[in-house]
Amino acid sequence: MNAIAKDKVFIAFQTNDETRSIVEAIEADNREAIVIRYPAMVKIEMPGRLVIRRETIEDLIGRAYDLRELNLNLISLSGNIEESDDEFVLYWNQH
Amino acid sequence: MNMPTNPQKPAKKLSLKENYSHLTRGLGWDTSYQPMDKVFPQDKFEGIKIHDWDKWEDPFRLTMDAYWKYQGEKEKKLYAIVDAFQQNNGQFNVTDARYINTLKLFLTGVSPLEYAAHRGFAMAGRNFRGTSARIAAQMQAIDELRHAQTQAHTISHYNKFFNGLHDYTHMHDRVWYLSVPKSYFEDAMSAGPFEFVTAISFSFEYVLTNLLFMPFMSGAAYNGDMATVTFGFSAQSDESRHMTLGLEVVKFILEQDPGNVPIVQKWLDKWFWRGYRLLALVSMMMDYMLPKRVMSWAEAWEMYFEQNGGALFNDLTRYGIRMPKYHEVASMEKHRLSHETWATFYNYTHAAAFHTWVPEESEMKWLSEKYPTTFDKLYRPRFEHWREQQAKGERFYNGTLPMLCQLCQIPMFFTEPDDPTKICYRETTYRDEKFHFCSDGCKDIFDNEPEKYIHSWLPVHQIYQGNCFRPGTDPTAPGFDPLAEVLQYYGFHVGEDGGEYLGSPDAKNWKAWTGKPAVSE
């Protein structure tokens, strides 16, 4: 195992009704995700790569979802970003 | 242009990527009756070479329609909560009035930086010739103005009930400890546009800002300050975008030309150290000023710099970038930074617009647990001594003025990296004049650009030169009290804004208005 492969990405959201489903979706799509709850804030850590899928969120909230809506509740993140209409991905390059 | 094949059918919605590329590529043009180099005179002198501006990517691909829509939603949400907070006297639901001092420091020290960031990004947007870079800088300039405004609006409510919040911009431009954040940002703004974005977007917003906002907002939530949590979150949702921009900017510059790498590395070294020094103020807020603490400074440093920052710099090694110089010194200092800083403000609190105090016994116990190798040995005895003196009615105030570091402008109280009992002094002679520094980090920055930093406006020097009195003051008049006059010049209400917390008007009002003790159990 390469030491760099273990580097974690993270994303943090405000704790509220909207993000409950987003966090649930992230947990469903990222088996190794670690969810940490702070006062008013929820932080999700994931080794190497974390993906947020539009469809998973839509299934949970029962309406169409634009991934740019993530902006509304985002507190912080770490990692390179790739965003398309369907996926929002955070990752570190592994050598 | 593509013609729709079937005019009956509505045109297919553009993808995020297409939409963004129309905005950032389609709307730009090269000037023809003036050469581009004359229109954009500032994006070459720093030595950064850009071969293809089209390689600049905004990973969020935010277009103007989405920008205004989401920003509007954020504002509505924020002001609804601020209204509810004010209508319900939310200011009395915080842990105790000591907490308000974090807001005083924030409003006078950080909010003016938001405004400075607004100006800085407006200038950067003007000076980059790439369209997507200009758009990103423009959005951020608007965001930062929003942050300055929402912070002033939110905290203005506290100004009705607590001291020290009455004139934050006046103070920011004059007060000794506020010259630390002010000079930090003005250093960045007076650099070229590439250094500015590397300093602010990357080194500050990407690498260090989590250490400011995450503990500050969690701390506010934990201490019952709903208003601050809300403006903090609202700003932070923009901040995630700024952080992303910071990383993209640096990657873009590094990918454009191998010659850019050493220039960027030098900026990373410089702005890491400058930002880290600035965060000394945050360290004491986390460990001493929050009545209910979320995590210690050392824990935050480990989580947000050593782990996350480490991952980031691992990722950047493929460009030939290494960890910023002196990061190991910052890690060595993590068990002492907040204690040394708070002790200094305890000394000089009569000349500050916020209160200080000796931590309660239960709080000292927490500090011992969080700092097992340093607190009991090095710092607890000092606080116990001060507590005894206070009990005898001899609260200690330091009547002299401290020597400041020429670079970071912080009083020279930091200790030697390998000896926490010895004050660290460094000096340089430049054009027959001696300049003093708190650290090797600060000295290196000066030695690289001495002509810039010999002009620093050092508050203590300015006081001794007689430049910090109100117009018409006669220092030769009998009974002239220089310190009292300087505090007037700062716009302080002497006897109300600063000094010891116990027995202060804030503490008395808190008890009278809430029926709760001035120091919560």
Ligand SMILES: [Fe+2]
């Ligand atoms: Fe901001």
Ligand SMILES: [Fe+2]
């Ligand atoms: Fe920002």
Ligand SMILES: [Zn+2]
């Ligand atoms: Zn310094």
